[in-house]
Amino acid sequence: xxxxxxxxxxxxxxxxxxxxxxxxxxxxxxxxxxxxxxxxxxxxxxxxxxxxxxxxxxxxxxxxxxxxxxxxxxxxxxxxxxxxxxxxxxxxxxxxxxxxxxxxxxxxxxxxxxxxxxxxxxxxxxxxxxxxxxxxxxxxxxxxxxxxxxxxxxxxxxxxxxxxxxxxxxxxxxxxxxxxxxxxxxx
Amino acid sequence: xxxxxxxxxxxxxxxxxxxxxxxxxxxxxxxxxxxxxxxxxxxxxxxxxxxxxxxxxxxxxxxxxxxxxxxxxxxxxxxxxxxxxxxxxxxxxxxxxxxxxxxxxxxxxxxxxxxxxxxxxxxxxxxxxxxxxxxxxxxxxxxxxxxxxxxxxxxxxxxxxxxxxxxxxxxxxxxxxxxxxxxxxxxxxxxxxxxxxxxxxxxxxxxxxxxxxxxxxxxxxxxxxxxxxxxxxxxxxxxxxxxxxxxxxxxxxxxxxxxxxxxxxxxxxxxxxxxxxxxxxxxxxxxxxxxxxxxxxxxxxxxxxxxxxxxxxxxxxxxxxxxxxxxxxxxxxxxxxxxxxxxxxxxxxxxxxxxxxxxxxxxxxxxxxxxxxxxxxxxxxxxxxxxxxxxxxxxxxxxxxxxxxxxxxxxxxxxxxxxxxxxxxxxxxxxxxxxxxxxxxxxxxxxxxxxxxxxxxxxxxxxxxxxxxxxxxxxxxxxxxxxxxxxxxxxxxxxxxxxxxxxxxxxxxxxxxxxxxxxxxxxxxx
Numbered sequence: 236x237x238x239x240x241x242x243x244x245x246x247x248x249x250x251x252x253x254x255x256x257x258x259x260x261x262x263x264x265x266x267x268x269x270x271x272x273x274x275x276x277x278x279x280x281x282x283x284x285x286x287x288x289x290x291x292x293x294x295x296x297x298x299x300x301x302x303x304x305x306x307x308x309x310x311x312x313x314x315x316x317x318x319x320x321x322x323x324x325x326x327x328x329x330x331x332x333x334x335x336x337x338x339x340x341x342x343x344x345x346x347x348x349x350x351x352x353x354x355x356x357x358x359x360x361x362x363x364x365x366x367x368x369x370x371x372x373x374x375x376x377x378x379x380x381x382x383x384x385x386x387x388x389x390x391x392x393x394x395x396x397x398x399x400x401x402x403x404x405x406x407x408x409x410x411x412x413x414x415x416x417x418x419x420x421x422x
Numbered sequence: 423x424x425x426x427x428x429x430x431x432x433x434x435x436x437x438x439x440x441x442x443x444x445x446x447x448x449x450x451x452x453x454x455x456x457x458x459x460x461x462x463x464x465x466x467x468x469x470x471x472x473x474x475x476x477x478x479x480x481x482x483x484x485x486x487x488x489x490x491x492x493x494x495x496x497x498x499x500x501x502x503x504x505x506x507x508x509x510x511x512x513x514x515x516x517x518x519x520x521x522x523x524x525x526x527x528x529x530x531x532x533x534x535x536x537x538x539x540x541x542x543x544x545x546x547x548x549x550x551x552x553x554x555x556x557x558x559x560x561x562x563x564x565x566x567x568x569x570x571x572x573x574x575x576x577x578x579x580x581x582x583x584x585x586x587x588x589x590x591x592x593x594x595x596x597x598x599x600x601x602x603x604x605x606x607x608x609x610x611x612x613x614x615x616x617x618x619x620x621x622x623x624x625x626x627x628x629x630x631x632x633x634x635x636x637x638x639x640x641x642x643x644x645x646x647x648x649x650x651x652x653x654x655x656x657x658x659x660x661x662x663x664x665x666x667x668x669x670x671x672x673x674x675x676x677x678x679x680x681x682x683x684x685x686x687x688x689x690x691x692x693x694x695x696x697x698x699x700x701x702x703x704x705x706x707x708x709x710x711x712x713x714x715x716x717x718x719x720x721x722x723x724x725x726x727x728x729x730x731x732x733x734x735x736x737x738x739x740x741x742x743x744x745x746x747x748x749x750x751x752x753x754x755x756x757x758x759x760x761x762x763x764x765x766x767x768x769x770x771x772x773x774x775x776x777x778x779x780x781x782x783x784x785x786x787x788x789x790x791x792x793x794x795x796x797x798x799x800x801x802x803x804x805x806x807x808x809x810x811x812x813x814x815x816x817x818x819x820x821x822x823x824x825x826x827x828x829x830x831x832x833x834x835x836x837x838x839x840x841x842x843x844x845x846x847x848x849x850x851x852x853x854x855x856x857x858x859x860x861x862x863x864x865x866x867x868x869x870x871x872x873x874x875x876x877x878x879x880x881x882x883x884x885x886x887x888x889x890x891x892x893x894x895x896x897x898x899x900x901x902x903x904x905x906x907x908x909x910x911x912x913x914x915x916x917x918x919x920x921x922x923x924x925x926x927x928x929x930x931x932x933x934x935x936x937x938x939x940x941x942x943x944x945x946x947x948x
Binding site: 293294295296314315316317318319320321323324325326327328329364367368371387388391392395396399400401404405408409410411412413414415416417418 | 460466468469470471472473474476477479480481482483487492494495496497501615617618619624625626740741775776777778779781782783784787788790791792794795798799802803
C-alpha cells in the first residue's frame with residue numbers, strides 16, 4: 236500500500252469510499268469520482284467497460300456518470316468475500332469476473348450478429364433499449380452465454396446500486412436515508 | 423496439524439441456534455468453544471447500506487443450486503459470527519398447534535415428535551431472554567395462551583396502516599406483529615429508532631441478533647468464539663459409537679482438531695448435512711447419523727406472494743422496520759385454500775429501501791431506463807406492500823448431496839436440489855389472488871402482484887426430528903438417534919415447515935435442547 240496508511244484504508248473500506256489506483260498511487264475515491272477522473276481500470280478491458288457503461292446507462296439513466304464500470308472493476312478485483320456486488324446474493328459463483336466477462340461477451344456477440352457487426356455500445360439509444368428489452372425476456376436471437384434475463388437482473392441491480400443505492404441517490408430521489416452507521420457520504 | 427486442548431462442548435456455527443447452546447452450557451460452567459467459518463463481526467461493522475450489507479452474506483458458498491426452484495442460498499444464509507440472524511428481519515411468529523400434527527390430522531407429511539405445548543414454554547423463555555415486542559393476548563384468537571410479551575407492540579406507520587381497511591374487507595384479522603425488537607429499552611439495549619435498516623444488521627442492538635443476546639451471554643460466561651474456523655468433519659472413536667471432536671481449518675489453511683465431549687452442529691440446514699456426509703467412516707459409511715439415509719432429505723423453504731400498491735399519500739415507506747408491523751394467522755389452517763394444501767401466514771407494513779432484492783426498484787423488475795426512473799419517482803413515497811408466506815410440505819426429492827468438486831480445504835461441495843410441488847404452487851397463486859382482492863379495497867392508485875420466479879425463503883429440513891432412527895435423524899432435543907453425544911441444532915430439525923418465519927422457533931427448540939443437554943450432561947458427555 237503506497238500512498239495511504241493501512242489503517243486509513245481499512246477505515247475507508249468500512250465506511251464507504253473505495254481504493255482506486257491513480258498515477259501509480261492508491262487513492263480513496265467514490266466510483267463517480269473515479270469515472271470523472273478517468274482512473275485506469277484494474278481488470279476490465281476498455282471495450283468491456285464501454286459495454287458495461289452503455290448497458291448501465293440503458294438500464295438506469297445516470298449509471299455511467301455514477302461510475303458503474305469503475306465500481307464493478309474495483310469490486311471484481313477484490314476477493315469474493317470482500318465484494319459488495321449484488322451478484323453475491325444472486326448466487327453467482329465466484330470468481331465474479333468470469334460471469335461478467337461471459338455476460339459482456341454474450342451481449343456484444345449477439346449485438347454484432349444482429350446489428351451489422353456493431354457492439355452494444357455502438358448502437359443508437361432506441362436500438363439499445365430494444366436489445367435490453369429482448370434480453371430481459373430471453374428473446375435475443377442467437378444469444379449464447381448466461382441467461383439473458385439473469386444478465387439483465389444482475390446488471391440492472393448494479394446500475395440501481397450506483398444510481399439509487401447511495402446516499403447521493405437517496406438525496407436525488409428525495410428519500411431520507413436515515414443511517415444508523417452512515418457509509419461514506421457518497422456510498 | 424494442531425490438536426487443541428479438549429473442551430466440554432464444541433459448537434459448530436455462531437448463529438441463532440449455536441449461540442443458544444453456547445450460552446446455556448457456558449452458564450452451566452462448561453468449557454465451550456464455538457467455531458465459525460466467517461469473520462468476527464461487531465455491531466460497528468453493520469453499516470446502514472444495502473451495498474455494504476452484503477458483506478455479512480456468503481460469497482458463493484459451497485453449494486450448487488439445482489431444481490426447478492433453486493434455493494436462494496446467498497440471500498438467506500449467514501456468513502460470520504451471528505450467522506443469518508445477523509441480518510434477519512426478526513419477525514417472531516410461532517408455529518401453531520396444527521403444525522405439529524399434520525400427519526395425524528390430514529394424513530400428509532410428518533407429525534412432529536412433540537406438540538405445541540412442549541415448545542410453548544420455550545417461546546416464552548426466549549421472549550424474556552432476547553426481548554419480544556407484540557400483543558400476546560391478541561394472538562390468542564389463534565393459539566393457546568402463554569406469557570405476555572415483555573414489551574408492547576412496535577409503532578406502526580402509514581405503510582402498514584393503509585392496508586387495514588383492505589384486510590377488514592375480506593375478513594382477515596390483523597394483530598400487532600410479534601418481533602424480536604425493542605419497542606422500549608430492554609435489558610440495557612435501546613429502543614428501535616425505526617430507520618428501516620434491520621436487514622443489513624442493527625448496530626444499536628435494538629434488534630435481537632445473537633451478538634447482543636445469547637452469543638453475548640455465552641462470551642460473558644466464558645465461551646470462546648473462534649472466527650475463520652471452517653469445520654470439515656466430526657470425528658468419532660474407532661467403534662463409531664461416540665464423537666470425539668471436530669476437524670477444522672483456520673483461515674491460513676492449517677488443519678486443526680478440537681476434541682470435545684459433546685459436538686453440536688449448528689451450521690444451518692444446508693451445511694449440517696454436508697458435514698455429516700463428509701464425516702463418513704467405515705462404521706458410518708453413509709455419513710454420521712445417517713443409517714436411515716435421511717440426512718440431507720426433506721429440504722423445505724417458504725414461498726411468498728407479494729402484493730404492491732402505490733398510494734397518492736405519503737405512506738412513510740422509508741420508516742419502520744424491515745420486519746412486519748401486522749400479522750395474521752387467519753389463513754393458517756392447512757385447508758384454508760381449496761386450491762392447495764398448506765398454511766399461509768400474512769404480514770403487512772415494511773420499511774422499503776431503494777435497492778437490493780427487496781428494494782423499490784425491484785418492485786417493477788420489468789422496468790428499465792426512463793420508465794424505471796419515472797416509477798422510482800412515483801413510488802418513492804407512495805409504494806407499500808403486503809406479503810403472504812406459504813408452507814412447503816416435505817418431499818424426499820428435495821435434498822442435499824455431496825458432489826465430486828471440492829472446496830479450498832478439500833471438502834466436497836454439495837448440491838441442493840429443490841422444486842415446489844403442485845400444492846405449493848396452488849397456494850402461492852391463491853395468495854396472490856387474495857392479495858389483489860385486499861389491495862383493491864384500500865383505495866390505492868395502482869395495485870399489482872409481485873410475480874416472478876417462485877421465491878425460496880428460509881431453509882429448513884435435512885436433519886429432521888422424529889421418534890426413531892427409521893424416520894428421522896434427531897430426536898426432539900436435536901440429539902442424533904445414533905450417536906448420543908452428537909447434537910444437531912437449527913431449522914434443519916424441522917420435520918415440517920409451517921408458514922411462519924422460523925427463527926423464533928429455532929431459538930425455542932435450541933433452548934429446549936440445550937437445557938436437556940445440560941440437565942442430562944453426565945449421561946450424555948460420559
